[in-house]
Ligand SMILES: Nc1ncnc2c1ncn2[C@@H]1O[C@H](COP(=O)(O)OP(=O)(O)OP(=O)(O)O)[C@@H](O)[C@H]1O
């Protein structure tokens with residue numbers, strides 16, 4: 148291993164960082180609200196609606212994320228004959244878009260179960276006190292219930308976020324040039340393990356930062372119990 | 373309603389949970405300024421009665437009028453409830469104090485009291501703060517406005533929840549065993565506070581197991597058992613000279 152090899156590794160993998168963080172942020176921003184919506188669907192009093200969301204959650208959690216990514220990417224063509232090669236949204240090609248869709252659908256299912264647990268753990272008395280005070284349903288939800296649910300689910304959401312950082316590496320199956328993809332191709336070109344070690348350090352530091360952020364957020368909510 | 377001197381009118385209230393009939397035709401009228409204590413053995417339907425009066429449970433049949441507004445009445449043999457807007461108004465006319473407080477833990481004491489004043493009743497922040505400060509002074513917890521419920525004793529929490537129930541200046545307040553969740557040494561302070569509110573002629577219905585308190589503070593006591601009102605009468609008389617056998621047996625336990 149030479150110093151140059153190490154430097155090329157770092158620089159190449161840094162280029163993949165853009166896609167990795169792109170997948171990470173888009174997935175988070177989209178899957179958290181979608182997860183909340185799915186949780187509400189699952190808790191619907193309408194049995195059919197609840198069952199549909201139940202099946203969604205069960206399939207998305209019960210099959211490999213990698214498989215789901217492949218289906219989102221290849222499905223449109225093999226199932227419906229839609230040619231996806233030319234699809235582009237802004238600077239993003241269909242590989243990247245498919246990755247975002249796949250990740251979002253998958254993480255929404257996990258977040259939904261976390262949110263559902265949080266919402267169902269809320270004591271009935273909170274709803275009753277709000278109702279008697281005249282708060283509307285949406286005021287009760289957004290002022291009283293949701294803020295407390297967020298505090299309750301924060302640790303579990305944090306775990307998922309950390310898993311998401313590592314899972315972004317699965318986007319390599321769609322040949323998205325994220326960090327892991329860059330590292331693999333570099334490793335075979337250099338016949339060296341260095342790129343893998345470098346990429347490992349990158350993931351580790353991203354997650355260290357996230358863990359720090361999460362504990363900051365948790366502390367900011369520690370003023371009540 | 374022609375007679376708004378009756379703040380609460382409950383007529384022939386029936387309520388079942390599945391096959392279990394919990395209220396079997398209750399009649400209860402409370403006049404303005406009257407303090408009514410509801411006593412009786414566990415499972416007799418006291419909480420259910422309060423929950424029906426405060427819109428937390430819907431009755432199967434009967435009629436409820438609060439401060440002149442009809443909450444529900446029979447129409448063509450079926451129970452019919454007030455509209456959403458009417459309900460919002462009716463809910464501002466009564467307060468409910470829960471056994472386990474049900475304060476909002478993520479809100480400061482001040483916000484627990486002012487949030488609905490501002491966002492339901494449309495009062496200004498200043499006006500709401502003024503109401504809050506006055507009530508906290510009355511509850512003897514003036515310095516706790518910025519505390520969070522988790523940092524208060526049970527007795528202080530219950531006083532906050534009483535202040536919260538009083539904030540909208542309701543026509544009637546319901547208490548469901550306000551001291552049952554408290555350690556004995558904290559009970560007294562809360563009972564004192566309720567007494568002081570009674571002295572200001574607030575109309576109140578209090579479900580309680582504190583027999584001496586009921587006797588001293590209530591004008592009238594209602595003894596409920598098995599979903600019916602077995603006996604009712606002036607507080608002192610009912611406690612010292614019950615007429616019904618079931619009342620006697622119940623009171624003998626105190
Ligand atoms: N939501 C509910 N579903 C089914 N049954 C209920 C429900 N709420 C109350 N009950 C039943 O109704 C009966 C009356 O209950 P309630 O809580 O009104 O009694 P209580 O007089 O307040 O008793 P306590 O002194 O123990 O508080 C009990 O048998 C109870 O199990």
Ligand SMILES: [Mg+2]
Pocket residue numbers: 418419420548
């Ligand atoms: Mg009860």
